[in-house]
Amino acid sequence: MADDLFSRNFFEIFQVPAGFVVDFDKVDPLYRELQKSYHPDRFVSSTDQERRLAIQNASLINQAYQTLKEPVPRAQYLLKLKGMDIDAETDTTMDAEFLMQQMEFREAIAEVRSNADPLDELDTMLSVLKNDLQILADKFNTLYTESALADAREVVRKMQFLIKARKEIDTLSEELENELL
Amino acid sequence: MAYSEKVMDHYENPRNVGTLDKDAKNVGTGMVGAPACGDVMRLQIQVSDDGIIENAVFKTYGCGSAIASSSLVTEWMKGKTLDEAKQIKNMDIANELALPPVKVHCSVLAEDAISAAVDDYMKKKDS
Numbered sequence: 618m619a620d621d622l623f624s625r626n627f628f629e630i631f632q633v634p635a636g637f638v639v640d641f642d643k644v645d646p647l648y649r650e651l652q653k654s655y656h657p658d659r660f661v662s663s664t665d666q667e668r669r670l671a672i673q674n675a676s677l678i679n680q681a682y683q684t685l686k687e688p689v690p691r692a693q694y695l696l697k698l699k700g701m702d703i704d705a706e707t708d709t710t711m712d713a714e715f716l717m718q719q720m721e722f723r724e725a726i727a728e729v730r731s732n733a734d735p736l737d738e739l740d741t742m743l744s745v746l747k748n749d750l751q752i753l754a755d756k757f758n759t760l761y762t763e764s765a766l767a768d769a770r771e772v773v774r775k776m777q778f779l780i781k782a783r784k785e786i787d788t789l790s791e792e793l794e795n796e797l798l
Numbered sequence: 799m800a801y802s803e804k805v806m807d808h809y810e811n812p813r814n815v816g817t818l819d820k821d822a823k824n825v826g827t828g829m830v831g832a833p834a835c836g837d838v839m840r841l842q843i844q845v846s847d848d849g850i851i852e853n854a855v856f857k858t859y860g861c862g863s864a865i866a867s868s869s870l871v872t873e874w875m876k877g878k879t880l881d882e883a884k885q886i887k888n889m890d891i892a893n894e895l896a897l898p899p900v901k902v903h904c905s906v907l908a909e910d911a912i913s914a915a916v917d918d919y920m921k922k923k924d925s
Contacts, residue, residue, distance in 0.1 A: 711829075711830070711831045711833070713829045713914075716829040716830070716831045716838055716840075717829055717840075719831065719838050720829070720838050720840055720857065720859070723838060723859040724857075724859075727859075773833075774833040775833075777833040777834070777836055778831060778833065778836050778838065780836065781835070781836020781837075782836070784836075
């Protein structure tokens, strides 16, 4: 059992190369195995210190898995490993054209209720969004592989807006579905 | 998150929500966004020939603090010169709305929106 998880980065923990494309056929079984080996149940008769260490490891493993699982946190983590500052809240400069599109998209979501079939409309929006996200993810992968890190960071920032729009669509879909019940 | 009374007031009764013709020569449009929370803000100003802001409108998709910050600055900007408007700083906004530290970035967004709108207007005027 590896006791030095804390000295590894999240990719090393799951023994996969640090990159945007992750082989979850390798990660998932290892994740389950690691979860098992640090499960609190296995440490009931251990010392306090061992127990504490197990909890810390378990939480690290979770954090590592959650980070690799979703494209945006994974991309941000990759940039962080390269020493890029990724979440400066005060940096509001963005491609104006892109922001304009986001604004229009959010307006369309907000006004979806006036549609004849709002749920159907939301579904359409969601597939457009998923497609856009995939395009950005592919773009990130290319830029990151080419070490064009500043451009790659810009792409992740765009993805964050789309994720927010997706959350709004999800919330609204849920609301509408509940109203129909 | 407990919002201050002033934030709630702007949130429930936002002032000056709307759109101006972004192609008009006397209109400046500022688009800004905060990736961390996915907020998008559009601030537009209509400027008179002698450089006074006659009208200011906004549209914000974001949290209560972001909406309140943009609503407040539209009120503050009206009647000001462009230079005066650019003097509005995020801390003025944050103080007026009693924003907690985690929400100060919403006021930064509003300050940046003012700059972007003024810059857009100046660029059109010079071209």
